[in-house]
Structures are given as C-alpha cells and as structure tokens.
Amino acid sequence: MKSLLPVINTGLPTNLVQPFAARVAREASPMRRIAVEQLQINLGKLCNQTCTHCHVDAGPTKKRENMDAKTAARVVELSRDCRALRTVDLTGGAPEMNPSFCYLVREFRGRGIRVIDRCNLTILQQPGYEWAAPFLADHGVDVVASLPCYLEQNVDGQRGDGVFRQSIDALRRLNDLGYGDDSSRLRLDLVFNPTGPSLPPDQASLQADYKRELQARYGIRFNQLLTITNIPIKRYAMFLAKNQRLEQYMHLLEENFNSAAAESVMCRSLLSIAWDGAIYDCDFNQMIDLPASSSAVGSHSTKPPTIWNTDSLHQFANRRIATADHCYGCTAGAGSSCSGALL
Numbered sequence: 001m002k003s004l005l006p007v008i009n010t011g012l013p014t015n016l017v018q019p020f021a022a023r024v025a026r027e028a029s030p031m032r033r034i035a036v037e038q039l040q041i042n043l044g045k046l047c048n049q050t051c052t053h054c055h056v057d058a059g060p061t062k063k064r065e066n067m068d069a070k071t072a073a074r075v076v077e078l079s080r081d082c083r084a085l086r087t088v089d090l091t092g093g094a095p096e097m098n099p100s101f102c103y104l105v106r107e108f109r110g111r112g113i114r115v116i117d118r119c120n121l122t123i124l125q126q127p128g129y130e131w132a133a134p135f136l137a138d139h140g141v142d143v144v145a146s147l148p149c150y151l152e153q154n155v156d157g158q159r160g161d162g163v164f165r166q167s168i169d170a171l172r173r174l175n176d177l178g179y180g181d182d183s184s185r186l187r188l189d190l191v192f193n194p195t196g197p198s199l200p201p202d203q204a205s206l207q208a209d210y211k212r213e214l215q216a217r218y219g220i221r222f223n224q225l226l227t228i229t230n231i232p233i234k235r236y237a238m239f240l241a242k243n244q245r246l247e248q249y250m251h252l253l254e255e256n257f258n259s260a261a262a263e264s265v266m267c268r269s270l271l272s273i274a275w276d277g278a279i280y281d282c283d284f285n286q287m288i289d290l291p292a293s294s295s296a297v298g299s300h301s302t303k304p305p306t307i308w309n310t311d312s313l314h315q316f317a318n319r320r321i322a323t324a325d326h327c328y329g330c331t332a333g334a335g336s337s338c339s340g341a342l343l
C-alpha cells in the first residue's frame, strides 16, 4: 500500500497510477480549451448538507468561504466580452444560500443566457428558502438536482438522514411549478453518482429505471438523468483512503481510460470561477487549488489568474488546461462531466 500522505496534504491521489498527462499525450489531442461556452460559478462552500462524497468539503459551518457582491459584479462585467458564452452554471455549496444568487440569475437570464442552478433539493424545503423554487421558475432557470438513487436507504446513506424524503417533497414542488415535463420550458435534470467506488452504469438504462420508479412510487417527472463519476479528491478521496480503497479506485479509473471521452471533457469548453474570484479550468481543479494557466494574465506573469488580474474571460479560449491524476475520473468509461456521461 502506497503512502496516502499526498492525498491528505493536497487532495491529489498522486503516484498511484501512471500520470494522466502522459496518457493523454499518447492517446488524445492536447488538453486545450477550444472556447469559453460555459461559465461555472462556484458561489461558496456554505451548504445545509454534509455529504460523504462531497468534493467541495461544503457544510453549514462554511460561512466565510462565500462569494461577496463585489466579486459577483466583477464576474458579470468580465463575462460581457465572452462571445461564445451560452450557459452559466451556478454551483456551491448550496448556491441559493449566497446573497448574490438572485442578482446573478437576473443578470444572465436578462441577457438570454441559459442559467443552471445546481440544487441539492433539500435547500428548497428549508425555512427561509420558500422563495427559491418559485424564483427559479419565474426566471426560467434550469434545475440540475442531486438524487443518487430512487431508494431512500441509499440516498440517506450518502447524503444524510431524512434527505431522501425532503428531496422527494422538493421534486413534487418543482413538478407543481411546471418543471420536468417534456413540453415545459422549465428543465429538471437529476444527477446520479455511484454510492461506492465504482463507475456509473449506462446512463440511458439507468434513466429508464429512474423514470419508471420515481413515477410509480412518487408520481415524479424529470427530463434527463445525468450520471457523474465521483472524482477522487478532497472529502471523497479521504473517505476512500480511510477505507483503504483509494488505490483500487484510481486503478479502476485508469484501466477504463477512454480516449474518445478525453476529447470531450468539459474543460475544453468551460471555465470555472471560485467564490474568491480565482479562475480554474474546472470545479474539481478549483477544489484542489490547481489554477488555470497564468498565460492568460500576461505573457510574463506567473501569478494564478483571478477575475482581478484579468481583463477578459474570452482570452482563456485556446489555452492549455491544467490536469492531474484526478482527471481520470472524467475520462473513464463513457466519460463524465457536470452534464453527465460524455459518450
């Protein structure tokens, strides 16, 4: 068993597999961003839950690590020259808990940009957040909601006691507001991630199971199921390490490397902004503080890029993407992204 010290220090499971960069160099095209079509904005680590697989280490006590109004306004300003921008993905923590959430939704929806709320569902049922579901519907925000299983025991095991029941109530509420019907403009997608250290099953087959079971058991409708591989960083890497399964999981990801998935990874068209304005190639890199290339700041700069030392997000197109071994999580099997399977 190799030392788990690197995991504990950095969140990165280093030296457990052959380097991801070398594998991509042999079997796929260089890891470069083609365009900034999607902006993922992480509003912070504040969340009403503390799930075991959480790569953000979010929770109810993380009040300090939250995007302030000045930072939110700067992100909006910088996004204006991003000609390819089609989608803004608001994530967290629970993004609805950030005071700038409604401002960001109004700004981007006002420009006709698709906005996704990456919602944990239970927040919609919390006292003080009764406004959230109708607000999302009124502004045409698409909801991507976590529901790792249609069985209560599995959901509560991963996300906490009582989470499943609250999630079902929140889904019913969203359905009542018009979410989840094929004919509706209000899109409701569900997210599945494995409860154990395995790859997700086939997305289309699992979606059929979810649709059948959620309709039959609870009368719930949704549009699409997105299967997402758990990325071995932070709380999830620690969880695996503690159970002596991290090395096994890394080998599973490596053995299932798929060069076609590597060509479609989300960082090739997405940019990620942290709660403090730092710029990353994706939300996962953000969580392990692996910054985007500083070449977008200026040819001689070695400082990591932030929204404060950058005058355009557009210039992050055609830039090299920073990778490490956790990237095997995006390229295994059918591939994985925040929009589900890649292939």
Ligand code: SF4
Residues within 6 Å of the ligand: 047, 048, 049, 050, 051, 053, 054, 055, 056, 057, 058, 059, 092, 093, 094, 120
């Ligand atoms: S996985 Fe989502 S809902 Fe769970 S603690 Fe992390 S941010 Fe919160």
Ligand code: SF4
Residues within 6 Å of the ligand: 265, 266, 267, 268, 281, 282, 283, 284, 285, 321, 322, 323, 324, 326, 327, 330
């Ligand atoms: S973790 Fe995935 S999305 Fe992020 S840089 Fe690696 S391959 Fe790209």
